[in-house]
Amino acid sequence: MSWLGVEGHDAVVERFRRALARGRLAGTYLFVGPAGIGKRTLAMRLAQTLLCGVCPETEMNPCGACPACRQVVAQTHPDLLLVSKPPDKSTIPLELLIGPPEKRMREGLCHALSLASYMGGRKVAIIDDADDLNVEGANSLLKTLEEPPPRSTIILIGTSLEKQLPTIRSRSQVIPFRPLVPEALARLILEQGLASDTDAATHLARHSEGSLERAAELANPELWTFRGELLRRLAERPLASLATARAVTEFVEAAGKEASAKRARARTVVGFAADYFRAAMRAGAGGSPGDDRELAATIAAAARFGPIDVDRAGGQLERTLDALAQIDRNAHLVTVIECWLDDLTNAGNQRLAV
Numbered sequence: 465m466s467w468l469g470v471e472g473h474d475a476v477v478e479r480f481r482r483a484l485a486r487g488r489l490a491g492t493y494l495f496v497g498p499a500g501i502g503k504r505t506l507a508m509r510l511a512q513t514l515l516c517g518v519c520p521e522t523e524m525n526p527c528g529a530c531p532a533c534r535q536v537v538a539q540t541h542p543d544l545l546l547v548s549k550p551p552d553k554s555t556i557p558l559e560l561l562i563g564p565p566e567k568r569m570r571e572g573l574c575h576a577l578s579l580a581s582y583m584g585g586r587k588v589a590i591i592d593d594a595d596d597l598n599v600e601g602a603n604s605l606l607k608t609l610e611e612p613p614p615r616s617t618i619i620l621i622g623t624s625l626e627k628q629l630p631t632i633r634s635r636s637q638v639i640p641f642r643p644l645v646p647e648a649l650a651r652l653i654l655e656q657g658l659a660s661d662t663d664a665a666t667h668l669a670r671h672s673e674g675s676l677e678r679a680a681e682l683a684n685p686e687l688w689t690f691r692g693e694l695l696r697r698l699a700e701r702p703l704a705s706l707a708t709a710r711a712v713t714e715f716v717e718a719a720g721k722e723a724s725a726k727r728a729r730a731r732t733v734v735g736f737a738a739d740y741f742r743a744a745m746r747a748g749a750g751g752s753p754g755d756d757r758e759l760a761a762t763i764a765a766a767a768r769f770g771p772i773d774v775d776r777a778g779g780q781l782e783r784t785l786d787a788l789a790q791i792d793r794n795a796h797l798v799t800v801i802e803c804w805l806d807d808l809t810n811a812g813n814q815r816l817a818v
């Protein structure tokens with residue numbers, strides 16, 4: 465079931481349906497869950513519900529055709545305030561929240577929210593990238609979150625509760641979002657044209673950790689070609705760490721100029737290796753390597769060097785997960801990749817010598 469095209473979050477939709485039916489909509493909500501699973505889409509549909517000029521909000525069925533609905537979609541509705549982190553900034557700039565220094569509290573989100581509604585109805589503010597609110601930014605919001613102006617609703621969107629400052633958490637009603645189940649994700653993948661048929665969509669969904677954003681990253685065929693190469697290299701004994709590090713670094717660099725694109729690609733590539741070691745552990749323990757044909761073939765190829773050692777594969781998986789954590793902590797990518805592969809080789813070769 466989907467509400468206005470929002471897949472996989474029926475429990476959240478139900479929660480809002482009940483709140484609206486009882487006239488008990490909260491002033492501030494905090495949506496938390498992995499990136500790319502539909503939190504922002506749901507927030508926008510909710511804004512449309514609250515601002516539609518035709519359909520009562522309790523019905524949660526905005527008409528989609530009235531001027532208000534169209535303005536929400538076009539993001540031009542005067543009672544819909546949107547704030548997100550600009551791509552070239554690492555935090556949400558203070559002026560977006562409380563105006564530039566010379567116009568403090570006379571511009572920005574908090575000021576706009578304090579004004580009367582243009583259309584005489586509700587006001588809705590959506591603050592995306594709440595993970596990137598710094599202490600100053602969060603503090604500037606406290607008064608507004610504490611006592612939101614009447615008939616206004618603020619929705620903050622972040623990826624996890626841990627990443628939100630305690631001052632924000634304590635003033636919000638937290639709405640957890642779960643990753644999309646593979647079936648719902650596969651439907652969205654097809655709908656967005658990220659895969660050409662059901663089989664390809666199912667395959668992509670299985671690798672995307674419940675995230676459409678992740679699926680869009682993985683929809684690039686170059687990634688899968690490189691994955692084949694990486695798997696072949698990982699199955700070799702001894703593992704040629706220098707050559708592999710060079711190949712991985714080159715591929716990561718080719719992701720684009722943006723540091724974030726390189727980091728995302730590094731995460732994907734190292735994630736492929738983690739999948740391999742996980743499957744190797746399962747196979748080494750006598751289980752099936754899983755239903756991924758390419759992984760199974762690679763494990764069969766690795767077995768020509770002797771039976772798979774579960775402890776060794778476990779150690780290599782652990783080291784690979786460390787590398788993933790380092791990538792997320794913004795460590796220097798080339799160093800992370802080189803040290804990771806070097807450690808994998810050493811782990812592999814020592815065991816082989818015993």
Ligand SMILES: [Zn+2]
Pocket residue numbers: 515516517518519526527528529530531532533534
């Ligand atoms: Zn409408």
